[in-house]
Amino acid sequence: MTRPDSAHATGADLLALHALRCIGFASLERVAAATGLPEPEVESELIDLAVAGLVTRVAGEFGGWGLTEAGRVADAERITEELERTGTGAVVAEAYDGFLALNPELLDLCAAWQLRSVDGVVTANDHADRAYDARVLDRLTDLDRRAEAACAGLFAEMLRFRRYRVRLGDAMARARSGALEYVSDSTASYHAVWFQLHEDLLATLGIPR
């Protein structure tokens, strides 16, 4: 874009804090991917947040960086404050309505990617039928376009939500180039990013799931 971008930019500390609110316990690499910030910068922010008692790092197989209870409270306050200060409540609510209209169809598509009904019996999709997979991907591409349109106002006004556009586009491109797990089955899959966007819209509007 050549025109000056008037979108609201969220500070790096809140970006890191809020990413953990939306993706749950995660490795540094995943927090960096969610925020779009370089890993060293994210790590620096996370360490500061940890000193403030808002995030913590847990060792072990299912560990990583995550919010503390105080972090959850602080995130809700700061995200609400950002929404009010920037007057973006209406565009978030509008995007949420558009998202909800598309969500059942996206879930249908993910289920159809994982399962197939043949002879009236539902079994795992073994991805041997290229034509079937292509139909699912074509409909997903079409839905992706509609999702982008539904969130256009939000992307125009809030930079942090544009990151979802980039990540959804990445997942879509990888799935289309043959990386089958990028539809529904990896932590960076279209469904995984969509699920986080769902959580973010709910968290931003203060709606319980």
Add this chain to the structure above:
Amino acid sequence: MRWIYPLAPETEQGPDVLGGKAHGLVMLRRLRLPVPPGFVIGTEACRAFLRHRRFPDGLDDELAAAVAELEATTGRRLGGPERPLVVSVRSGGGVSMPGMMTTILNLGLTSGFAAAATDGEPIPDDAIGQLRRAVAAVFSSWNSPRATTYRELHGVPHDLGTAVTVQAMVFGNRDDQSGAGVAFSRNPNTGEPVPFGEVLFGRQGDEVVSGESLTRPLHELAEREPAVWAGLLDALRRVEEHHRDACCLEFTFEAGELWLLQARPGQLAAAAAVRTAVDLADEGMIGRHEALLRVSPRHLQLVRTPRIVGVEEADVLARGLGAVPGVAVGRVATTADRAVRMAADGPVILVRPATSPLDLRGLAAAAGVVTARGGPASHAAVVARAMGKPAVVGVAGLTVDVASARAGAHRVPEGARIAIDGTGGEVVLGTPRVATTAADPHLRRLLDWADEVSGDNGAGRDAAERLGAALTALAARHLFPERVMGTSSRTG
């Protein structure tokens, strides 16, 4: 009439015109079973509407005449001042597309139509104008993006259109002798030849289907409403005899009077399909060759999936929808954090109201997951499937408190051992017996029949291959009889 057909025994059109739902209702009327009065606008009218973006010539007059007749039959008036005629306006094509299109309930009650009026046009204040709008909304929903996607994925042609069934509403929430439920002629999980299902007393049918309310086992009707129970048993028997196959009926009873709202095939899981085919052959309803045709080799691939077996009804804590097949046994954890901590000491089952991304590490640590909300296509189901964890979703009446879960009268503390069956949707206390159907006597007999047909002794072949050989041999002999019920709606 050119566009509209009565829900009456003499209506002869097939499901391509009436839609599967209305075609089933006409069949029920032919069997002299109680169906609320109504009429169906055929798929031709929908196709004409979608082509020209308006009602075809004559449809308005036919709609007025059909409503007048329905008013005469019921003795009530649509939009009338006292005890008005209240109707449902339901979609339904020739091929089942469950939940993809619009349905409008309670049209004629002042508040009912508002929910369907989403396009900002003023709501007509006359009842027939509202009905017209509702019919147009159902027609248009054929081309909603979600419905289009569904057809694309399931190979359903885009030019078929939907029929619209308009019926007098019956009210399961009328009084304490009212309710609604779903009844199967045979247990859809096991194939056991006894009626099975669920009932909600004092509620409407959509609350049973939505899975938001805790239902009661069907047989409780026997004590509370013996006349309704007797009528339902009779209906299940007659519909099953008519189709010579297991069936499922949606019903409502209003002030002690039974009404049937939909008839569908029996929705049998793999093991149940095997048992039902063998039982029907033993009962003389079908021949052995037909029994073989009733089972797909794909069913036999699924009978290797472990199932919970031999559980008493009293040990079943709750039932939901099986979303990811397989059995998981472990201790209850009600948060992701607890699941991760407890998993260090042995398998856990994560029990949540719904899942958010924050629960994913708990799911990663758990052996299986149970959620109160959601269906087979929900975030929880998609993620559990991706992780290969058995999952039961949509467990009605399940609430999750701090460190315990509650399902109806049962309170299950964190740490209690439960088992879940992701095929049948059962949640069971303790450590039940787990088995596959591979050694099941019904399956053995079915495969013996298969070997007789194929002239093979079955040695060295698995079950699916033995059945496949028999089906190939039958096809070669041109013995495929006409199937009575379509298989397409079995997925619904």
